[in-house]
Amino acid sequence: MSQFCTFTVGGHLFGVPVESVQEVLRAQEVTRVPLAPREVSGLLNLRGAIVTSIDLRRRLGMADREPDGKSVNIVVRTADGSAVSLVADEIGDVLEPPADSFETPPETVPASVRAVVERVCKLEKRLMLLLDTHRAVGGLEAA
Amino acid sequence: MSNSSQDNPADTAGSSPLAGLEDIVSEFLIESHENLDQLDRDLVALEQDPTSRDLLSGVFRTIHTIKGTSGFLGFGTLESVTHVGESLLARLRDGKLTLTPGTTTILLDVVDAVRDLLATIEQHNGEAGAAYDELVARVQHVLDGGSADEAAAPAAETHAEPAAENPAEPAAEPVAEEVAEPVAAAPVPAPEPVAAAPVPAPAPTLAAVPSAVEEEHHEAPVAQVAPDAAGGEPRRSVADSTIRVDVGLLDSLMTMVGELVLTRNQMLQRAAATENSELAHTTHRLNLIVGELQEGVMKTRLQPIDNVWSKLPRVVRDLSVQLGKHVDLKMEGRETELDKTILEAIRDPLTHLVRNSIDHGIEGPETRAAAGKTEKGTLTLRAFHEGGQVNLEISDDGKGIDPAALKAKAIGKGLVTEEKAARMTDHEAVQLIFLPGFSTAAAVTNVSGRGVGMDVVRTNIEKIGGTIDIVTAHGEGTTVRVRIPLTLAIIPALVVTSAEHRYAIPQVNLLELVRLDAEQSKVAIETVHGAPVYRLRGKLLPLVDLREQLGLEAREPGATYIVVLQADNQEYGLVVDDILDTEEIVVKPLSSQLRSLSTYSGATIMGDGSVALILDVTAIARSSGMNLESGEDPSVANIDLASAESTSVLVVDVGSGRRAAIPVAAVDRLEEMRPDRVERAGQQEVVQYRGQILPMVWLANELGTGGAFADPDSSLRVVVCRSEDQLLGVVVDDILDIVESDLAVRIENGGSDSAVVQEHVTELVDIAAIAARLTPAPSLAWSA
Incomplete structure (x- = not known):
């Protein structure tokens, strides 16, 4: 059974495989990148490495967070080995759901979400959307 | 750090006859020493697995390589030893002999002999008369079918010791041991290398080897050859003073030093903010040490330009033979060093430029003689450091480039307009060669016309942050100047702000900084068709607002900073909010x-730990609409001092303080007309004028300001102009003056150009173009 690091974005519970998470940081000051795709919230200095930060709310087509809203940075390693920071609302627990609790996302899920959600996990009380980190950080259109 | 030591030494030697033989020898030594260590291991492994063809082939190749190179370098003894060794190995490899412990011993003896010889060569710069007849005879004996064990017997006795000891020898003394051994142990009457040793010429050094090694070579050579038993410090051999380092490791070292530089920058900022003198002292020291470390690590990646140049004599020779030209190649500053990555990147562009010079530049002997030149052309390569950059020059004394021919060709290919070409200076015309799709050879030769044009050369050089320029004198020669940064990893940059954000601009692009206070910026920044320009010492400098480029909110009026930048051949001013550091x-x-x-x-990452973006100056110029290649574009300031023929122009006011100039040659009369005379014919406003219908044109509309007409009761000021047979009335706000101007300082802006006339930016009115745009008035001859 694999473990998932969970977090919430706009009230939904998301998860990514624990192995892909490098670290979780509280809200960071970022450098805005003019002309960048709107999902890119900026660049941050992670101990000398420059990491691109992607706002998951925007990536998932959700409303922007309130200016003083809480946020966390979940730094994940993508398939090509580069680190990318995903900005979520709140960090959750590490869960270990049974392998048979996963299903492909239903067709009715908005395309913007389905594009980056690999599977849906049926937890006891709620659903966890398994985020495909590689797809979540790719395929952005320039502003 | 060993320069291009991956190259087969034979290759290096073969292709660089002009390079010092010493370098070749020392590369040969380094390579051979490494190969020999491998040989020892292979031979021992071979004993365990005597039939392994892989091992045998490997050993064979190594010996073969040494033999080949030693033959080339004229080391006869080494060649004869390796030759018999090779023959023996060939038999083993082909299965004609099987490996016995005796054969292995003999082979190890051969390896030892080679090692000794190499040490001798290194110390004496030659074989110093060492002889290995006995060893050769023994090998020959085996080759002739004798018993290997028998032949090996004496050798096993005498050489058992060094063979066993060698790997365990203290690293400081290998040379001493190896030279001493054969003399003492070999039963053959070998001439004493020590006695026979001529005082060696300064031993070969690699350019990258620290100079300390070189100094050691010079001191008391005789004492070094025979160090006394008490332990005279033997000099470091070439192989011991350099090591091969994985480039990946150097890259990661460079990265770490980069981080260290950033951390230091942060530290310096913090320390400057406190008043702790001890901390200040410590950070000062840290600053110095990091600086030196950065320099040191950077140096490890530096290689002499000769690594690239060494291939060129061959290129020059082959090409000149092929083209029937006589070319003398001169190289100056071949020890100039630059970063390995950059070196790789300039290899092809450089070769291309050299080929170009020979193919297009230097003439054949007859042509040269006819032009009063020596039959032999000279191609000079120069490299030197200047201001943190490396300058490369490729000069020939050939026929130069004819700017007129280039212009004609560019026009023929539709790369520039005729009009534009006529205004170009010779220097500008020569830069046409960099346009994509341009090739000067009338016929496509297989030499330079391979589809890789100068535009590719320029692109490749720009990719590594370099610039390229051509200076030519028709009939006298051409010089191509390439300026490239020393290294790519750490660069000096100017930090500016725009809308509260910081951006870094590489200093290599920076020409100068201009500050305008709030008052000045209101008047000093003029516009041409809405495109802002600034008059920098009489020349129009197109301005690009960084905020606008980045899509940020517009700036409050106030003090303005202009960063004057160079992108390709174009200068422009980047307007920023502030300049920091x-x-x-x-x-x-x-x-x-x-x-x-x-x-x-x-x-x-900036000193305070935040991230700043680095601006690509060339890309910004492009995206702001400057067409850097052809200069066809609105904001390209085309400063043309050549066409200094002065023109008489009528200067008029077109409203909102804008001025325009109409060539007097196109002006028929100046008239004042009452506005109610204007009638309409179709879409066109006309007046009846001297028995003709005169189409009317409002210049303000033509120049795109549109705008407020003057009071309908006041009379219109009309400039009656003629374009071929057509008359037209140009309505202006006011007629100011007639001036003689050379219109030298001008800027091109699509259809309408501008120039500085009487200290004002003035748009030049193209009457012919306006006339052509008029709706045809077929009944012009219609009589009133």
Whole structure:
């Protein structure tokens, strides 16, 4: 059974495989990148490495967070080995759901979400959307 | 650090006859020493597995390589030893002999002999008369079918010791041991190498070997050859004073030093903010040490330009033979060093430029003789450091480039308009050669006309942050100047702000800074068709607002900073909010999500730990509409001092303070007309004028300001102009003056150009173009 690091974005519970998470940081000051795709919230200095930060709310087509809203940075390693920071609302627990609790996302899920959600996990009380980190950080259109 | 030591020494030697033989020898030594260590291991492994063809072939190749190179370098003894060794190995490899312990011993003896010889060569710069007849005879004996064990017997006795000891020898003394051994142990009457040793010429050194080694070579050579038993410090051999280092390791060292530089920058900022003198002292020291470390690590990646140049004599020779030209190649500053990555990047462009010079530049002997030149052309390569950059020059004394021919060709290919070409200076015309799709050879030769034009050369050089320029004198020769940064990883940059954000601009692009206070910026920034320009010492400098380029909110009026930049051949001013400082920055690439943004060439971490984007000056120029290649574009300031023939122009006011100039040659009369005379014919406003219908044109509309007409009761000021047979009335706000102007300082802007006339930016009115745009008035001859 694999473990998932969970977090919430706009009230939904998301998860990514624990192995892909490098670290979780509280809200960071970022450098805005003019002309960048709107999902890119900026660049941050992670101990000398420059990491691109992607706002998951925007990536998932959700409303922007309130200016003083809480946020966390979940730094994940993508398939090509580069680190990318995903900005979520709140960090959750590490869960270990049974392998048979996963299903492909239903067709009715908005395309913007389905594009980056690999599977849906049926937890006891709620659903966890398994985020495909590689797809979540790719395929952005320039502003 | 060993220069191009991956190259087969024979290759290096063969292709660089002009390079010092010493370098070749020392490369040969380094390579051979490494190979010999491998040989020892292979031979021992071979004993365990005597039939392994892989091992045998490997050993064979190594000996073969040494033999080949030693033959080439004229080391006869070494060649004869390796030759018999090779023959023996060939038999083993082909299965004609099987490996016995005796054979292995003999082979190890051969390896030892080779090692000894190499040590001798290294110390004496030659074989110093060492002889190995006995060993050769023994090998020959085996080759002739004798018993290997028998032949090996004496050798096993005498050489058992060194063979066993060699690997365990203290690293400091290998040379002493190896030279001493054969003399003492070999039963053959070998001439004493020590006695026979001529005082060696300064031993070969690699350019990258620290100079300390070189100094050691010079001191008391005789004492070194025979160090006394008490332990005279033997000099370090070439093989011991250099090591091969994985480039990946150097890269990661460089990265770490980059981080260290950034951390230091942060530290310096913090320390400057406190008053702790001890901390200040410590950070000062840290600053110095990091600086030196950075320099040191950078040096490890530096290689002499000769690594690239060494291939060129061959290129020059082959080409000149092929083309029937006589070319003398001169190289100056071949020890000039630059970063390995950059060196690789300039290899092809450089070769291309050299080929170009020979193919297009230097003439055949008859032509040269006819032009009063020596039959032999000279191609000079120069390399030197200047201001943190490396300058490369490729000069020939050939026929030069004819700017007129280039212009004609560019026009023929539709790369520039005729009009534009006519206004170009010779220097500008020569730069046409960099346009994509331009090739000067009338016939496509297989030499230079391979589809790789000068535009590719320029692109490749710009890719590594370099610039290229051509200076030519028709009939006398051409010089191509390439300026490239020493290294790519850490660059000095200017830090500016725009809308509260900081951006770094590489200093290599920076020409100068201009500050205009709030008052000045109101008047000093003029516009041409809405495109802002600034008059920098009489020349129009197109301005690009950084905020606008980045899509940020517009600036409050106030003090303005103009960063004057050079992008390709174009100068422009980048308008920023503030200029902060210069800083050494470490360039970091952008992640894949942002790589499509050409505006930035990377990002860096500033002294305070925040991230700043690095602006790509050339890309910004392009995206702001400057067409850098052909200069066809609105904001390209085309300063043309050549066409200094002065023109008489009528200067008029077109409202909102804008001025325009109409060539007097096109003006028929100046008239005042009452506005109610204007009638309409179709879409066209006309007046009846001297028995004709005169189409009327409002100049303000033509120039795009549109705008407020003057009071309908006041009379119209009309400039009656003629274009071929057509008359037209040009309505202006006011007629100011007639001046003689050379219109030298001008800027091109699509259809309408501008120039500085009487200290004002003045748009030049093209009457012919306006006339052509008029709706045809077929009944002009219609009589009133």
